[in-house]
Amino acid sequence: MTALRLVLTLPIFRLLAAVIGLVGCVNASIMPYQSLIGIERIGLSHAAFAAVMVLASAVAVTTSVYVGILSDQRANRRQIALVTASFGLAGAALMLMQPNALTFVIANGVLLPVGTSVFGQTFALNRLASGPHPQHREGIQATIRAAMSVMFLAMLVFWTFAFAAGVDVMAVYLSGALASLTLVALILGFWPRDGQTTWADRPSGLKLSRALAQLARPMVSLRLLCLGAVASSGILYMVLVSLIFEQAAGRGPSDVALYVGLVAGCEVPFMLLMPRYLAHIPRARLILIGTALYICHLVFMPVLAPTPAIWGMTLVAGLGGTAMLVLPISYYQDLLATQPGTAAALIALQKLVGDVFAAIAFTIGTALGGYALVALIGGGVALTGAVALWWLDARRPFAQPT
Template sequence: MTPIRLVRHDPALRLAALLITLYGALLGTLAPYVSTLAVEVFGLDDADFGAVLAVASGVSAVGAIGLGIRADQSARRRPVALFTLGLMVCGLALVSALRSPLSFVLAHAVLLPASTSLFGQVFALARLAAACHPPQARDGIMAVVRAGFALGFVAVVPVWSVAFGSGAGLGVVQPAALAVGLCMVALVERHWPRDGATPWVDRPSGLRLGAALAEMLHPRIAARVLALGAVNGAVMLYIALVGLSLTQIAGRSAADVALYVGIVAGLEVPLMLALPRIMGRASRGGLIWLGACVYGAHLAAIPWLAPTGWLWALTLPGAAGGALILTLPIAYLQDLLGDRPGAGGALMALQKLAGDASAALSFSVGTWAAGYGLAAGLGAGLAVAGASALWLMDRRAGRAGLAPA
């Protein structure tokens, strides 16, 4: 498969894939246990932890936008990546060393959320490096790099399951995540291409902050980010509902939740790697719409099939739809700001913010009115509506370059 060969043999693409894989492993080590750490280890109550999550969501978006714009302004991406990783390492070191509620809040509300902009920065590097290869291979390259995140995440989850089953305490996850973060710092320091010495051209944008923000918030761009946010909201809602739907059923347990999530994430990896074989046969917007329909059907069916053996049949459509809606929007958003790879990466943070809002709305209204079944149905409906709106906007735009194909 050509995209895999290109990533393997191109040093910058290989670095991007490795960094994303390690980032997936870091989040797989930390993210599933943050809420338990907050309440059981650091003594926060539900309201306190909710406030931490709310602040973290805003800091993540602001950090991604600010650092993305800064990288475009100067075209000095290596120092920005090192600064971002510095925030990550400082946050993890702080909470690992002090083990206090204040250190936990500072790390998880400010430092670690600000460091999530690394995701967009690595994909900005991948986009720039992909410019040295045939244009038709770019979506496939992004799919291969994105598959690394799922691979890293899936690889560490069973390791921690065994570790906790053997008696390890939750307090070890942050030092372990710190070790992964330090490996990422070493990789960037040693292998990130030196600014001005790259085989691709990366010109400074010269835009002031206000002008760059105005460019990102142009109605043509903002409408598409919101539409993709509705699609992404289905993924956020799935994460919230799968555990609640399964653990409240007699005969189901947290082990079923872990197994289901693990199967879906594990199947996503080969399906993402296989995406280049279908790209080009349909428009990117059309494939996102197809992915939203398949993933939405999977999401809507979970609460109804949770008591039955048919639940496990949903893992395949869940992985197939997820492979499409987790991968294709990356290149789509980058193409909205084609000559601003940093700001294009920051649009991913805005998409996630919109997705969080969509998921929260579906969950709140659905559970208030009828329960998890309605919440899942609303989230699926919003995802399909967002993908449909995206496809219609691109179709009406009509002109090449105005909207990604």
């Protein structure tokens, strides 16, 4: 409750919660419908759409790492956040003005992915701003992250009713553009000016090659691989949920929306409660426990989808997913305690690793069996990553900031 009160009363944390909430609005507006728009409306082939998604992933990772390192080098976080958020606005606006194959590639493959780096920069600033409140740092971070889940759920509900009322799917770029415009205005008006903050934010002075070399150190890269394996289970969930529900008797698209919405809704209270347990349980152990719970939901989803018991799994998924969504952010920040921007960029690298693991599990599982086997393989990969992370921290702990 103290962390929630700090977020509600201090302007900097209110700003960060609003920014991350708007990022959730943009993601919920556009991301779930990209494949439908790209293939059905624009007319891209499946191979061409896949190529756009590969391009988007590469751009997002490259941008997040580069701007993370650059923001640490120069401590110009406001300028970088404003520029990258403007790229996201340009991408949504471009699709509104001229929706065709070329603009789809530019907007969804380049401009919007560049805009996603605002997520990492928000948590880098949060790390710095929460310095005066070290005992509440985890709670503040979890509360701000919960704002994204709340807005993601709200937009999901909004578009469920909007589409039922006959709104055209291309309107998702309108809500994405409005959210992006509000995001740019917030950053322009309220993001602390570089060099004028009440907390210390000294430029690191590290050259790009030196900063990249730090990311390649075994202490960092091995933990990144472990957390990427853990994250792959969440990526597989988003891939499998609609496919599994489509095959289940008596299920349909509305059940998918309800299930995904309930999981997101369950995550919010658990995010607010999670920091309470960090004082008693090491972070790597909590990630292991959360992963074990989450893969129970993933593995049993194909079995329980036709039954009423599937709705009970939303609670298990929400509890397990909370550890996987919130804890890696602070884990990376402690791993690179003096480079908050670079640490935030590791989230993008983690997603890339998770995408690779998920793609391997999906390819092998569908070739040898079906979606149930994909879930089983993906669960095994995620659990292996969580156990390996716990083992690494037990054998070779890195220095925790005081």
